Amino acid sequence: MDRRPRVALFVTCLVDTLFPDVGRSTVTVLERLGCEVVFPAEQTCCGQAHINTGYHRDAVGLVRRFVATFEGFDAVVAPSGSCIGSIRHQHAMIAAKAGDPALAERARAVAARAFELSEYLVDQLGATDVGAAYPHTVTYHPTCHSLRLLGVGDKPLALLRHVRGLKLVELPNQDQCCGFGGTFAVKNADTSVAMLADKMNDVLSTGAEVCAASDSSCLMHIGGGLSRLRAGVRTVHLAEILAATEDAAK
Amino acid sequence: MSNAQPPPAPIHAPAGVGMLRGTRTFPAAARLALADPQLRHNLGHATATIRDKRANVVAEAADWAELRDAGQAIKAATMAALDEHLVRLEQQLSAAGGVVHWASDADEANEIVTRLVRATGHREVVKVKSMATQEIGLNEALAQAGIDAYETDLAELIVQLGDDLPSHILVPAIHRNRAEIRNLFLRTIPDIDPGLADDPRALAAAARHHLRRRFLSAKVAVSGANFAIAETGTLCVVESEGNGRMCLTLPETLITVMGIEKVIPSWRDLEVFLQLLPRSSTGERMNPYTSLWTGVHAGDGPQSVHLVLLDNGRTSVLADEVGRAALHCIRCSACLNVCPVYQRTGGHAYGSVYPGPIGAILSPQLTGIEDNASLPYASTLCGACYDVCPVKIDIPSILVHLRAEHVEAQRERGVPPTPEAVAMAAAAWTMADAGRWRRAQRSSRLARLLGRRRDKTQGIIRSLPAPLAAWTGARDAPRPPAETFREWWAARERSENGKAQ
Numbered sequence: 146m147d148r149r150p151r152v153a154l155f156v157t158c159l160v161d162t163l164f165p166d167v168g169r170s171t172v173t174v175l176e177r178l179g180c181e182v183v184f185p186a187e188q189t190c191c192g193q194a195h196i197n198t199g200y201h202r203d204a205v206g207l208v209r210r211f212v213a214t215f216e217g218f219d220a221v222v223a224p225s226g227s228c229i230g231s232i233r234h235q236h237a238m239i240a241a242k243a244g245d246p247a248l249a250e251r252a253r254a255v256a257a258r259a260f261e262l263s264e265y266l267v268d269q270l271g272a273t274d275v276g277a278a279y280p281h282t283v284t285y286h287p288t289c290h291s292l293r294l295l296g297v298g299d300k301p302l303a304l305l306r307h308v309r310g311l312k313l314v315e316l317p318n319q320d321q322c323c324g325f326g327g328t329f330a331v332k333n334a335d336t337s338v339a340m341l342a343d344k345m346n347d348v349l350s351t352g353a354e355v356c357a358a359s360d361s362s363c364l365m366h367i368g369g370g371l372s373r374l375r376a377g378v379r380t381v382h383l384a385e386i387l388a389a390t391e392d393a394a395k
Numbered sequence: 396m397s398n399a400q401p402p403p404a405p406i407h408a409p410a411g412v413g414m415l416r417g418t419r420t421f422p423a424a425a426r427l428a429l430a431d432p433q434l435r436h437n438l439g440h441a442t443a444t445i446r447d448k449r450a451n452v453v454a455e456a457a458d459w460a461e462l463r464d465a466g467q468a469i470k471a472a473t474m475a476a477l478d479e480h481l482v483r484l485e486q487q488l489s490a491a492g493g494v495v496h497w498a499s500d501a502d503e504a505n506e507i508v509t510r511l512v513r514a515t516g517h518r519e520v521v522k523v524k525s526m527a528t529q530e531i532g533l534n535e536a537l538a539q540a541g542i543d544a545y546e547t548d549l550a551e552l553i554v555q556l557g558d559d560l561p562s563h564i565l566v567p568a569i570h571r572n573r574a575e576i577r578n579l580f581l582r583t584i585p586d587i588d589p590g591l592a593d594d595p596r597a598l599a600a601a602a603r604h605h606l607r608r609r610f611l612s613a614k615v616a617v618s619g620a621n622f623a624i625a626e627t628g629t630l631c632v633v634e635s636e637g638n639g640r641m642c643l644t645l646p647e648t649l650i651t652v653m654g655i656e657k658v659i660p661s662w663r664d665l666e667v668f669l670q671l672l673p674r675s676s677t678g679e680r681m682n683p684y685t686s687l688w689t690g691v692h693a694g695d696g697p698q699s700v701h702l703v704l705l706d707n708g709r710t711s712v713l714a715d716e717v718g719r720a721a722l723h724c725i726r727c728s729a730c731l732n733v734c735p736v737y738q739r740t741g742g743h744a745y746g747s748v749y750p751g752p753i754g755a756i757l758s759p760q761l762t763g764i765e766d767n768a769s770l771p772y773a774s775t776l777c778g779a780c781y782d783v784c785p786v787k788i789d790i791p792s793i794l795v796h797l798r799a800e801h802v803e804a805q806r807e808r809g810v811p812p813t814p815e816a817v818a819m820a821a822a823a824w825t826m827a828d829a830g831r832w833r834r835a836q837r838s839s840r841l842a843r844l845l846g847r848r849r850d851k852t853q854g855i856i857r858s859l860p861a862p863l864a865a866w867t868g869a870r871d872a873p874r875p876p877a878e879t880f881r882e883w884w885a886a887r888e889r890s891e892n893g894k895a896q
Contacts, residue, residue: 156880156881158826158832160880161836161879161880161881162836162839162875162879162880163873163875163876164873164876165876165878165879165880165883166876168880168883168884169880169883172884184881184884186829186881186884186885187829188829189826189827189828189829189832190822190826190832192823192826194819194822195819195822195823196795197776197795197798198798198802198815198819199771199795199797199798199799199800199801199802200799200802200816200819200820200823201799201802202803203819203820203822203823204823206823206827207823207826207827210826210827234792235795238792242799289775289776289777289778289779290778292778293777293778293779293781293782294778320779321735322735322775322777322779324735324775325775326774326775326776326777327775327776328772328815329772329774329775329776330865330866331862331863331865331866332422332772332865333421333422333425333736333772333773334422334865334866334868334869335422335425335426335429336422336425336429336736336739336740336773337775338868338869338870339429339435339739339740340735340736340739340775341869341870343739365872365873366870368871368873369866369870369871369872369873370869370870372855372870372871373857373869373870373871
């Protein structure tokens with residue numbers, strides 16, 4: 146019998162389609178720590194965008210698919226605090242609302258075994274030093290759903306503090322939302338951008354080369370703004386930093 | 396519970412009266428507010444100050460978590476038997492010499508108050524700061540009847556003198572700085588000292604001088620109430636300035652307008668809220684003035700005491716199992732001060748006397764979702780409001796619930812689906828099957844062709860067509876990569892299987 150922890154990767158639709166490096170990095174880190182990583186090919190999307198925009202009926206099928214795809218695994222890991230937040234706090238509600246209490250029960254059971262990457266590494270594997278090296282100055286934006294919905298606390302920072310060569314600088318007003326908010330970024334683009342302006346200001350005030358976070362969606366927003374201003378700061382997912390090693394940094 | 400009859404249609408707050416509906420959608424109103432640098436500065440400074448004060452006094456309360464749990468539990472239990480508590484309140488207040496009036500909506504409440512003031516023969520009323528009377532547009536209704544209503548709360552006075560609208564629950568003139576207030580006073584207060592300074596003490600003294608004459612001559616006062624204690628029929632107003640105390644004690648007639656959700660069963664319950672409210676609202680351990688009155692006392696205080704119990708849509712909110720928690724609100728405004736949206740747009744963008752996160756869940760429920768359809772979307776769902784709410788209202792979940800209600804309402808009206816609804820349905824269909832999803836990902840790679848050649852080499856897209864143009868107006872978009880994650884994974888599996896053989 147193989148005693149290695151077996152982990153089902155929920156890569157998220159956004160990472161799958163637009164940020165595959167984040168998915169590859171997640172696999173790298175988990176395998177480096179001795180996990181057997183499985184990628185169930187039937188997965189698509191957790192339905193968060195549908196749920197948070199109000200399309201609850203359309204989301205039922207996505208919840209059903211997610212539950213059916215992942216309920217056979219001991220652990221599900223995703224490189225996204227907000228997708229895990231939706232799985233934990235919304236899936237059962239969507240199933241119950243659709244009049245399917247059995248699905249709600251199954252959704253709760255899967256949610257209890259679904260983890261955001263830093264939660265899984267620190268709480269389940271007991272690892273803070275994942276053998277990474279990243280010789281850059283980094284500031285970390287904790288993202289609202291990781292911070293408040295999941296309560297991951299300083300787990301990402303504990304991981305970053307053990308990365309060789311990495312200099313961590315504190316982000317001022319870090320608990321303030323960056324302004325992404327899913328479809329909010331388009332429906333309320335002016336307010337979204339006003340919030341982004343303040344977040345970029347805080348990022349730039351740190352003098353960091355890299356702004357890191359655990360959600361590719363927030364990073365797409367912050368990074369999109371920094372890139373538009375040619376601000377010279379890049380956005381990098383926590384998984385990519387943790388996957389980096391001295392060999393790769395050459 | 397009987398399933399024999401469908402529930403009666405909800406009765407919402409009527410349109411055309413009061414202040415629950417804006418003239419613009421939130422995004423349109425927000426755009427105007429965001430373009431005002433002075434407003435952004437005033438709001439940023441004021442909300443940061445009050446946020447820090449709250450955080451300090453909450454941190455020193457060792458039992459804060461228990462207090463919040465208690466506040467939430469008391470409110471939930473009270474709402475579950477609201478009818479009984481209201482009847483008890485009426486009985487007790489009537490026994491103490493007060494008169495209770497029931498108003499099903501804003502129009503009825505305005506009629507009652509107007510009639511009561513007319514019956515006194517006076518044409519002037521002084522007002523204690525009150526959200527409920529603004530909600531129903533009482534000042535305007537009284538003006539139409541030839542009755543002048545004078546706001547006595549300093550910030551409400553500033554709003555009234557400026558012919559302005561309130562923009563915050565606690566500090567309705569938060570959008571004004573002291574220089575603006577000084578200019579307003581010089582312009583609008585008769586025989587004011589032209590050398591008036593713009594420091595807060597001088598401004599408060601000028602307002603005090605102006606108001607004192609009104610207090611001493613007023614025969615009728617109108618107030619709201621923070622709490623009503625059913626077991627004794629006692630009303631409670633919590634304030635900072637003492638102007639409320641003047642209004643509540645000096646006039647002959649006192650008329651209180653209160654939403655039905657403000658009733659609490661007992662004095663023991665009040666103990667919890669009098670700890671939660673000041674720390675959450677002004678960031679003080681205790682507010683300076685807490686006034687409590689029970690009916691009429693011969694020779695002491697108002698000899699004619701009235702309470703108008705206002706529904707104005709609240710019963711329909713109560714009927715919604717998820718949304719009803721919005722009625723637990725004790726109007727502390729902590730959610731406004733921590734809201735990243737409110738901090739930047741201010742309160743006017745919400746178009747209602749109830750701005751910020753609590754307004755975004757309360758106003759649409761009072762008016763019916765379609766009259767305030769953009770408000771539930773005026774949030775990133777960051778959750779900061781839920782964290783600070785003294786009665787633990789899960790505002791983000793209610794926002795999501797109301798968004799779904801809006802989507803369903805549109806569906807039921809049979810209007811042609813919006814482009815968003817079509818896109819959402821298409822996405823759900825595509826993602827319901829991994830094969831369809833894979834093919835859609837492949838076609839999305841066509842977006843790699845977008846953008847100028849130079850941008851492509853940088854892996855970004857600088858402009859996209861509508862509706863995503865709203866994204867690229869200020870943000871670059873990532874260019875889809877040559878290979879999705881699942882393609883990379885499939886290739887890796889094939890190569891590892893190949894090695895294994």
